[in-house]
Amino acid sequence: MDQRAYDECRERLLEAPYRVIDFLPRQVPAESGGHYFAVERYLMAHPRIDELYGRFAMLLVKLSCYYDLTVYDPKADTWSDETTPEELARRVKACAGEGPDRYLHVLFPAEDALLTLDGDDLYMTLHNPAGELLETAADLAAAEGLFLRQITTYR
Numbered sequence: 001m002d003q004r005a006y007d008e009c010r011e012r013l014l015e016a017p018y019r020v021i022d023f024l025p026r027q028v029p030a031e032s033g034g035h036y037f038a039v040e041r042y043l044m045a046h047p048r049i050d051e052l053y054g055r056f057a058m059l060l061v062k063l064s065c066y067y068d069l070t071v072y073d074p075k076a077d078t079w080s081d082e083t084t085p086e087e088l089a090r091r092v093k094a095c096a097g098e099g100p101d102r103y104l105h106v107l108f109p110a111e112d113a114l115l116t117l118d119g120d121d122l123y124m125t126l127h128n129p130a131g132e133l134l135e136t137a138a139d140l141a142a143a144e145g146l147f148l149r150q151i152t153t154y155r
Helices: 003-014 036-044 048-066 085-094 131-143
Strands: 018-022 070-073 078-080 103-108 113-118 123-127 147-149
Touching: 003 070, 003 078, 003 103, 003 113, 018 131, 036 048, 048 085, 048 113, 048 131, 070 085, 131 147
Parallel strands: none
Antiparallel strands: 018 123, 018 147, 070 078, 070 103, 103 113, 113 123
């Protein structure tokens, strides 16, 4: 696939159904009496965010054992399928820092799926997951103390 085809695939998959990989097993209802925003601020601070993103990194490194993946580099505006485990972990952890690379886009071309992480979030998003990829991601998320779940809408 050429660079333009990767970009088009990403744009299409960003609109596809998705699941989140989260530290919570269920979405917190907007009207809950809990302390979600205090917990969010607590987790976004260093070193706690580093620990959470470390778990995200291990999940992605483990996924790379099973699936070919292609990673977007925002600095170079290119896609690469020659990414080492160390580079994957570095890219995930960079999302917790400052600067232009506070997001990550990873395509799984053979699975027609996309994983995204935004440095302002406490979850990763897996777009268009199906079949074995969905099962594997769920198993690996659980191994890292995370949850793969659908977003529900509260009224």
